[in-house]
Amino acid sequence: MDDITSLLLDFIRVENAEDRYAFRLGAQEYVIRSAGGGVENVELKWSHALLADFVALHQPGCDPAVIHRVGGTIRDFLKSDEWARQEALLGEAVSRGQPVVVTVRSAAAELYALPWELLTLDASGQHLGELPSVLVRYEWPETRTTVESPSPRPEGGRILFAWSAAGGYVPVAQHLRAIQEGARAGYYPFDLQGDVLERATCGSLDDVLKAAKAPGGKPISVLHLLCHGGTAGQTCGLMLNSETDGEPTVIDAGHLRQLLAPYAGMVRLVVIAACNGGNIGTLGNHLGSVAQALHQIGIAAVIASRFPLSISGSIRFSEIFYRELFSGPSSVETAFLAARRQLARDTGLLDWASMQLYARDADGNDNRPIVLRPYRGLLAFQPEHSRFFFGRDAEITKILNGLGGLLKAGAPRFLVIAGASGTGKSSLVLAGVMPRMLQAPRATWVFAQMRPGAEPLVALESALATRTDWARPLLLVVDQFEEVFTQTESTEKRSTFARRLWALAGDADSRVTVLVTLRVDFIGRCGELPLDGKGLSLDKVAYDEAHRVFVAQMAEAQLEEAIFKPAQLVGITLEAGLTRRMLKDVQDEPGALPLLQDTLDMLWQQRRGWTLTQAAYDAVGGVSGALSLRADARIDELDEAGRTIARRLFLRLVSVYSDTATDIRRRARLTEVRLRPRDSQDEARFDQILGRLVDERLLVRTGDGKATTVEVAHEALIRNWQRLRGWVSEDRERLVARQALESKVEEWRKHGALLNERQLSLLEEALRDSSDELGDDARKLIGESHATIRGKRRRQQFAMAAITFAVVGIAALGVWGIVHAAERDFISHLARDGSYQEKHPSGFHRPGVGGQSGVDGYTAAGRRGICADNQNKSKEGIGGE
Incomplete structure (x- = not known):
């Protein structure tokens, strides 16, 4: 207020x-x-x-x-x-x-x-x-609100709906629906299993509150009690179930005070939906009303009815109060006023005058039992954060006018939102344009969102499958379109995806309007994506003013809105001079928006009460140093083994290029980045570290099961966190090799293509110290490649052995032929000479040879001479001189 x-x-x-x-x-x-x-x-x-x-x-x-x-x-x-x-x-x-x-x-x-x-x-x-x-x-005079515990409280705080029908019928379903719908309107969690206490007794209520307050418990910030009022002597109390037989028992103000006093630092609001919860009873009695008793023990805000409360009034009050409290979001005071106004209009009863609010003047006029986190840090704003999105009204109007112009002209309903990294393109579309379109008067739009990733066509079909009512126009947001160049390996899939989007946008019957966010440094590459058979490519569309809106860095006045208004919405104030100081620090910083958001989120976490302070700004290192200090602190908290896991995890989520300025984040399946565990403890440790980094908004985890993906929260981490930049620089060669292997894995998945021996050798050399980082598919590819290469070698060796044997055999025959020919020539010479026959007549005429000629006789003898029993004779015959 x-x-x-x-x-x-x-x-x-x-x-x-x-x-x-x-x-x-x-x-x-x-x-x-x-x-x-x-x-x-x-x-x-x-x-x-x-x-x-x-x-x-x-x-x-x-x-x-x-x-x-x-x-x-x-x-x-x-x-x-x-x-x-x-x-x-x-x-x-x-x-x-x-x-x-x-x-x-x-x-x-x-x-x-x-x-x-x-x-x-x-x-x-x-x-x-x-x-x-x-x-x-x-x-009540001279009382103080119990200091919240812990202080400051973290984001959240549960709503406990406790009810008892011991005193008769109570509208349980209607009150439950009022709380549920209010929480849903504010995108606030409410668990039907854990946040509802049926047939409440003092003991069961104490058990739930005690568990919530215990270390590791989930704190309860709001207690909504639905029951009947009753009288206990001179005072009024609440009718709950008894501990023994469940019969009704009246719990007086003193007993409730004793029950809830230990939890006053946790429970910041009690809503008593019962008759006479604010009735002080007989004048002069020392106990007073239930509401007074709870107020006196230090609960920050108590709401109750001093008169009997009608069923319709209790329902209507709860509907309006919780919707305003969560969806505004609003203070207790603002939500109470809104509900009271509605009661005065709706019921015609005195419920509007009956409802009382107990709170303290010293606490101000802005009680906030539920803690909402107004800044997104490195994370993009999503549709549910639209109420915290400020500073882009002009751009939202320009985009809406652009879409209106395309619709009016009958042109393809395709609009590119282009800007540098860090200008907030995704947040502008998701938390600015999209909610504005859906909330417009007589709006019939439905919404679907996607990112291309490695399989853009699959992602597109999944997004389109969420459309259940084809009679209503669909706003399809394709966020981070540049992923078709950084994560989609297949050029065919890129082109098919772009053509499909263009066709949907141009088909009047599809009723699909396409909004694409794109980093401006990728517009040139859009020339690689043909959209039709007439020479139109996506870069021509992206440069066409009718189909494109450029998003510049935020001006000072816009940044001031982004700083101040989200804080104001949740009851936070900024210390004098802090806003001006932050604006000065970011004025010359390119892509400063994510750094500013991250710094603001850190200041919120270190707030003093409900104030962001200059001292905290100094402590976190200002806009320029906050991100590095925070990320370093989270890593330094880990032991050496944990730091190794964190380093490898971050490096698995960065895509590197020869130009270090173009290093970008990559989204990967959790199964790909999970280190190969030696045992269950290793796996649990990895999950623990991943969870801490996600909780700190340094990493983002989406999906579930095998479809779970992980990515760096923002590329500002890659650009501005010095430790991560150092890791990337040291491991660049290995990261390039890993990316090459991942590309080969993708080819293997699709086409069964294996690594050749040279590729395998280079990759194993580059990745020799990080084998535990390889995913199951990479291991399978390497194993199959090794097996194929070994099989090929064996086949080659067998073939070589066969060739060698054949060559040796052929060579032996050749040598024998040469020797045989030489001998024939020698004998022929001697025969012509005649002297040898005169000296050695037996050399030509051996027994059994008969009338063979000299040559034929020697030849026959020579053949016999190969046998061992004739070798000596042959030698003698040859060497008789």
Whole structure:
């Protein structure tokens, strides 16, 4: 609630001032204290008639005359210069449309029985609670809100819906739906299994709260109690189930105070949806109402009804209150006012005047029981974060006008949103343009989102499959289109994907409008993607002003909105001078938006109460150093083995190029980046480190099961985190080899192509120290390649052996032929000479040879001479001289 006029009605009884419960009938004098320290006496006549009017207010269909009479009594009681002054301030604020908070604080307990919402104003005759911008708040004096624990509280906080029908029927389903729908409207988690306590008893309620507060538990920030009210002597209490037989039992304010006191630092809001939860009981009793008791133990905000609460009123209040609280998001005060206004319009009952808010003036006017994280850090804004997205109104309008122009002209409904890395293109489309289109009056759009990845056609079909109503136009957002160049290996798939998108955008019957986000440095490569058979390529479309919107870096005024407005929305303030200092630090920093968002997120985590401080900004290193300091701190927290795992994990998620300026993040399946575990402890350690890096928003994990993917949160990490840049530089050769192997793995998956011996040798050499980083598919490819190469070698060796044997055989025959020919020539020579025959006649005529000629006889003898028994004779015959 901004620019609020705060008024305080602070009372003390003159008689028996030290005893807050010393009520008596008759005229009582009170002191009303002014904000400046002045005092003024006022008087109220407590009579049986007035008490009878209070009883009448509790009855259904109360006489309007009674309502106005009570309002007039309160007005007459306040006749004083102090109230006249405050009423004038109230009137001025209301005329300006400014919110007003009136706090009632009294050291005399009986004044809490007055329905201050019915106070009749002199100027208009209206009741104070009728004014739509005026909140009446109650506070018990000299109490303090319990310090939140832990402080500051982390993001989130559960809503516990506890109910009991011990006292009769209660609208469980309707209240549950009100909480669910409110949480859903604010994209807030609500677990039907863990956040609903059925047939509540004091013991079961204590058990749930104790588990939530315990180390590792999930804290509960809001307790919504639905039950019947009951009386316990002079006081009112709540009817819950008994511990033993489940029968109804009235739990008085003192018992509930004792039950909830240990959890006041965790539970920041209690909503009592029961009759008389704010009823103080018989005047003069020392216990007071349930709401007062819970307020006094330090719970920051308590909502209850002082009168019987109608079923319809309880439902309507819950619907409006939780929707406003979560979807706004809004403070308790703003949500309470919205619900009260709706009750006054809807029910025609006194529920609007019955509902009370107990909270403290010292805590301000912006109670936030649920902690919402207003900055995204390195993560892109998604549609559910649109309420925190500021600073791009002009660009949103330009894109919407561009789409409108294409529709009006009947041109293909294809618009490229191009800009440098770090300009926030994805966030602009997803959290800016898309919600604006879906929320427009009479809008019928449906929405689908995708990223191309390694298989863009598969991703496209998956996105289109989410469309269930083909009669409604589809807005298809293709985020990070540059992935078709960095992750899609197949040029055919790239081209087919681009042609398919263009065809969808140009087909009137498809009713598909395509919004593409693209890094501007990839526009040139879009020339590789033909869109039709007429020579049109995607780069021509991307340079066509009708089909393209350039997104520049944010101007100073836009950055100021992005800093201040998300904080304001969740009740955060920035210390004086901090916004100006951050703007100065980013003015010359290219791609500063993700760095600024990351710094703001760190400041939020280190906030002091609800304030972002200059001291925290110094501690995190400012915009230029915050990212590196944070990332380094997370890595340094790990032991040596953990740091090794983290380093390898980050390096698996970076695609490197010869030009270091073009190094980019890559999205990979978790099964690809998981290190090969030696045992279950290794696997658990990897999961633990991955989880911590995801929780710190340094990595992003999406999907589930085998489809789970992991990626670096933003390329700003690659550009600005010095440790990661050093890792990449040291391992660049190995990373290039790994990328080559991944490319080969993809070819192997698709076509069965194996590595040749040279490729295998080079890859194994480059990756020899990181074999545990190889995925199962890479190992299979290398194994099959080795087996194929070994088989080929064996076949080659067998073939060589066969060839060698054949060659040796042929060579032997050749030698024998040569020797045989030489011998024939020699014998022929001797035969012609005749001298040898005269000396050795047996050389030509051997027994059994008969009339063979000399040559034939020697030849026959020579053949026999190969046998061992004839060798010596042959030698003698040859060497007889």
